[in-house]
Amino acid sequence: MNNLKNLRGTVDLLPDQLIKWQNVEKIILEQLSRASIKEIRTPILEMTELFIRGIGEGTDVVSKEMYTFLDRGERSCTLRPEGTASVARAIIQKGMSSNPLQKLWYMGPMFRYERPQAGRQRQFHQLGVEFIGYESVRSDVEIIALAWDILEKLGLKKLNLEINSLGDLNDRLNFQKSFLKWLQINKDFLDLDSQNRIDKNPLRILDTKNSQTKKILESSPKLHDFLSKKSLERYLELKNQLESLKIPFIENFNLVRGLDYYTHTAFEITSGALGSQATVCGGGRYDNLIKQMGGKDTPAIGFAIGLERLILLAGKELDVERRTDIYIVNQGLLAEPFAINLSRKLRNFDLLVELDLSGASFSKQLKKANKLNSKSIVVIGDQEAANKEFVIRLFDKKNSVNNEEVIPFDSDIKLERWLNSNLILK
Ligand code: ATP
Ligand code: MG
Numbered sequence: 312m313n314n315l316k317n318l319r320g321t322v323d324l325l326p327d328q329l330i331k332w333q334n335v336e337k338i339i340l341e342q343l344s345r346a347s348i349k350e351i352r353t354p355i356l357e358m359t360e361l362f363i364r365g366i367g368e369g370t371d372v373v374s375k376e377m378y379t380f381l382d383r384g385e386r387s388c389t390l391r392p393e394g395t396a397s398v399a400r401a402i403i404q405k406g407m408s409s410n411p412l413q414k415l416w417y418m419g420p421m422f423r424y425e426r427p428q429a430g431r432q433r434q435f436h437q438l439g440v441e442f443i444g445y446e447s448v449r450s451d452v453e454i455i456a457l458a459w460d461i462l463e464k465l466g467l468k469k470l471n472l473e474i475n476s477l478g479d480l481n482d483r484l485n486f487q488k489s490f491l492k493w494l495q496i497n498k499d500f501l502d503l504d505s506q507n508r509i510d511k512n513p514l515r516i517l518d519t520k521n522s523q524t525k526k527i528l529e530s531s532p533k534l535h536d537f538l539s540k541k542s543l544e545r546y547l548e549l550k551n552q553l554e555s556l557k558i559p560f561i562e563n564f565n566l567v568r569g570l571d572y573y574t575h576t577a578f579e580i581t582s583g584a585l586g587s588q589a590t591v592c593g594g595g596r597y598d599n600l601i602k603q604m605g606g607k608d609t610p611a612i613g614f615a616i617g618l619e620r621l622i623l624l625a626g627k628e629l630d631v632e633r634r635t636d637i638y639i640v641n642q643g644l645l646a647e648p649f650a651i652n653l654s655r656k657l658r659n660f661d662l663l664v665e666l667d668l669s670g671a672s673f674s675k676q677l678k679k680a681n682k683l684n685s686k687s688i689v690v691i692g693d694q695e696a697a698n699k700e701f702v703i704r705l706f707d708k709k710n711s712v713n714n715e716e717v718i719p720f721d722s723d724i725k726l727e728r729w730l731n732s733n734l735i736l737k
Contacts, residue, residue, distance in 0.1 A: 318424070323417050324333025331622055334629040335465060342461050343617070348414040348440060353422065359387040360661055365396030365572065365604055369512025376423040378433075389447050390422035394439040395572070395597065395613055396604075402443055403606035411444040411609075418618075425561035430588035430620045441613035443601075446546060451576045451612055452552045453594060458580060458592050458614050459558055466626035468592070469583035474557060475545035475566040478538045480599065486537035487513060493531050500527045530564060535564045537676060542575065549576060568593055572600040576612065582624055590622065592616045608733040636662040636687065637679035638705070642673060643693035653701060653720065656687075687733070705733050 317323060324332060343350075359379050378390040391397055395419050407413065418438045425431055440451050440457060449482050453506070460576050462470055476512045477483065494501070494509050494516070502521040517534075519525060538546065560578075568577045577595035585591070594614025595648065601609040638655055641650035647670075654666040665683070667676045673690070687705040696699050699721065705714040714733055718725050 313697055320427040330632045331630045335625050338464050343416050348416050351415045351417050353401050355391055356388050361396050361400055362389055363402040382572050392423045398441050399601050404601045413443040416440045436618035437615045439615040443611045444609055446610040448548045451549055467624045472560040472583050473563040473566055474560050474578045475563055475576050476540040476575050479574055482538050482542050486534045489532045517565050519553050533564045567596055572597040574598045591620045633663055635665050635685040637664045638685035638688045639666045640676040640688055641691040645693040645696035646691045649696035
């Protein structure tokens with residue numbers, strides 16, 4: 312038989328790993344719902360044109376990383392490499408940009424054809440938040456604070472917030488002129504990729520990962536020096552507000568972010584604990600995107616967090632599974648159907664109940680309950696089933712029986728009283 316394997320850069324997440332994923336997702340979702348941010352789900356598969364127009368042709372993502380193919384109807388389709396373009400499309404398509412203010416989140420798989428390594432996959436997951444219709448500096452600050460708080464709630468340490476302003480289109484054009492001159496003079500010192508970008512998309516050169524080019528860029532003109540008075544004031548206001556919230560930040564004038572649609576605020580959160588794939592969260596303002604894609608003039612800001620990197624960073628305490636409340640040991644012709652019924656009844660009390668389906672001996676089943684460290688067990692033999700009652704036993708820390716009671720199957724009152732007097736199960 313051929314060895315069937317998953318595709319390079321994709322992973323199977325198995326139950327043991329998913330404990331952490333689920334705990335992380337739970338904390339994230341709680342935090343988002345406390346901030347009254349609503350979920351949006353868009354298709355994973357989109358028209359290729361959406362990303363070409365939305366992200367920009369000269370970007371790494373569009374030029375080298377997309378999974379693009381023709382479907383059976385000869386339409387060019389792409390597995391989404393990020394979420395913002397789809398959210399913008401949905402907003403325009405549903406006429407939602409006439410509803411001026413919306414705070415949205417999405418979570419799910421993204422696809423980029425990249426070289427797989429720790430924290431970098433071809434199918435990976437992002438949590439994204441988009442504030443649509445929001446123009447104020449306060450909305451920039453709320454979004455940055457939200458990302459920061461989510462990462463802190465997950466126990467991430469050694470976080471650095473880097474910020475920059477990309478100004479508006481005019482500021483960028485002014486900068487580009489002088490940057491292009493500098494690039495022509497220094498062309499021979501740049502890596503090949505960057506040399507190729509001089510004509511196509513010079514700003515992207517600032518986002519290079521090539522360390523030698525990075526070094527040379529230190530002496531290049533800075534976009535920051537070309538910001539208009541208005542853009543600069545906006546940026547100063549952002550810094551003031553972050554300072555007043557005591558969110559520490561570093562200014563990085565070379566931070567441009569990989570996608571074409573950003574304006575004004577750009578930010579990244581990196582972790583000193585992540586090695587070379589250090590960026591956990593990237594975000595920024597994209598005031599022109601929705602209009603450029605055919606919608607109304609709608610300012611917006613958002614961020615995306617890479618969940619794989621988050622999982623690498625989140626603390627061990629999130630790797631702990633909820634402990635089984637009750638393990639149902641059962642054997643016998645009468646006992647087995649009775650046990651299924653009882654498991655359903657107990658689950659109605661919001662208890663984590665595992666029903667043993669092995670049919671093995673009582674002692675083997677008890678061993679399994681013990682190994683699972685279940686807080687209590689219920690033992691049902693044919694005798695209990697015939698009497699329509701069950702024995703429930705709570706264990707103390709040393710695994711000896713702490714409290715044992717016989718409860719009639721039909722008496723919810725007695726069961727509730729027992730549960731209430733054994734609060735460990737609540
Ligand atoms: P990088 O510089 O690491 O390639 P990026 O600028 O391409 O990141 P964004 O498009 O801003 O990344 O996506 C936001 C976040 O999604 C990143 O900060 C990262 O945490 C995560 N991410 C991006 N690409 C991948 C990938 N291939 N595998 C895992 N996570 C990724
Ligand atoms: Mg990338």
